[in-house]
Amino acid sequence: MSQMTAIKNSEVSHLAFLNDVLSGLTKRQKTLPCKYFYDDKGAALFEQITTLKEYYITRTEFAILAAYAPAIAQRLPPKLTIIEPGCGSGKKVAYLLSQLVNVRAFVPFEISTEMLNYSLTHLSAQFPSLVISPLQGDFTHSLTVKQLSKETALDSHTNLVYFPGSTLGNFDPLTAIKILKNFHRLCGINGYILIGIDLIKSRHTLLDAYDDKAGVTAAFNKNLLTRMNNELAANFVLCQFSHQARFNEKHSRIEMHLVSDCCQTVMIGEQKIAFKQGETIHTENSHKYTLASFKKLAQQAQLMLTDTWQDEDGYFALCLLRPY
Ligand SMILES: C[S@@+](CC[C@H](N)C(=O)[O-])C[C@H]1O[C@@H](n2cnc3c(N)ncnc32)[C@H](O)[C@@H]1O
Numbered sequence: 001m002s003q004m005t006a007i008k009n010s011e012v013s014h015l016a017f018l019n020d021v022l023s024g025l026t027k028r029q030k031t032l033p034c035k036y037f038y039d040d041k042g043a044a045l046f047e048q049i050t051t052l053k054e055y056y057i058t059r060t061e062f063a064i065l066a067a068y069a070p071a072i073a074q075r076l077p078p079k080l081t082i083i084e085p086g087c088g089s090g091k092k093v094a095y096l097l098s099q100l101v102n103v104r105a106f107v108p109f110e111i112s113t114e115m116l117n118y119s120l121t122h123l124s125a126q127f128p129s130l131v132i133s134p135l136q137g138d139f140t141h142s143l144t145v146k147q148l149s150k151e152t153a154l155d156s157h158t159n160l161v162y163f164p165g166s167t168l169g170n171f172d173p174l175t176a177i178k179i180l181k182n183f184h185r186l187c188g189i190n191g192y193i194l195i196g197i198d199l200i201k202s203r204h205t206l207l208d209a210y211d212d213k214a215g216v217t218a219a220f221n222k223n224l225l226t227r228m229n230n231e232l233a234a235n236f237v238l239c240q241f242s243h244q245a246r247f248n249e250k251h252s253r254i255e256m257h258l259v260s261d262c263c264q265t266v267m268i269g270e271q272k273i274a275f276k277q278g279e280t281i282h283t284e285n286s287h288k289y290t291l292a293s294f295k296k297l298a299q300q301a302q303l304m305l306t307d308t309w310q311d312e313d314g315y316f317a318l319c320l321l322r323p324y
Pocket of ligand 1: 034035038046085087088089090092109110111112115137138140163164165166167
């Protein structure tokens, strides 16, 4: 029997969104947390990005999964509970679930109600006998993770935390270590973490992946402005901002920005936010790793890199970590 828990449509509270926006847009370098990309429209645009020719990440990760699923399955014990923080549409875990036998349960752990409901509907139709126990929350919040793992008695099972898509790369190294520590807690001392990481490659390939010709990534980035207009009574004029992708060599990361094309003032409710011409809102980071730099990062969360699986071009890696 598929076990579906009703999900409250609370999502990220309106107040938290407003606070994050006001605090981000009043900094010297204006910023917005990337978790706000994924409303309904943002999630649909992201799905579109994953099919673009320039966006090598999704198809490369799927190809690695397809080639090495038996090898990965061999490294994992039976009766696993699979937890997927930021599961999105759940398409990747669906493939993994189809390759593993005897999975005890699946726990999608999402901040977005829309994505949680979407993955629940699709996965329960595809795997009718799978126990699915959704959790709504923010995987960066250590307290939330601690509470959720206690409430759901995750400690009493052998857990695999599955974190594909190089989502870890969206966080600066200190936050990434904190997240890995949260995953360490979620998987428990006998558990496993299977994580997808994007590897350093040519600047040209990287920039194209985040600035496609059809403008889908631009629309995804600008959707943050629409979301603020709709949910926070803001009045961003979309055609007065441009999407920009940059490679930051020092931090080994792609950055996405929204550039103000003119000098302008925007209202967020009652609050005025002034923009100079050329000033940007830094909306996302995507850190790129080497296997050595990732291994070092994982060690700081007391996690040992035991296995890696890569594509022929060395674009992407699936890494298995164990707590120590
Ligand atoms: C880039 S998508 C990746 C989806 C999927 N894991 C994949 O690899 O295709 C990121 C997903 O993580 C979710 N997410 C982002 N930040 C989150 C957070 N702090 N806590 C929980 N979920 C989060 C988003 O709602 C979105 O569905």
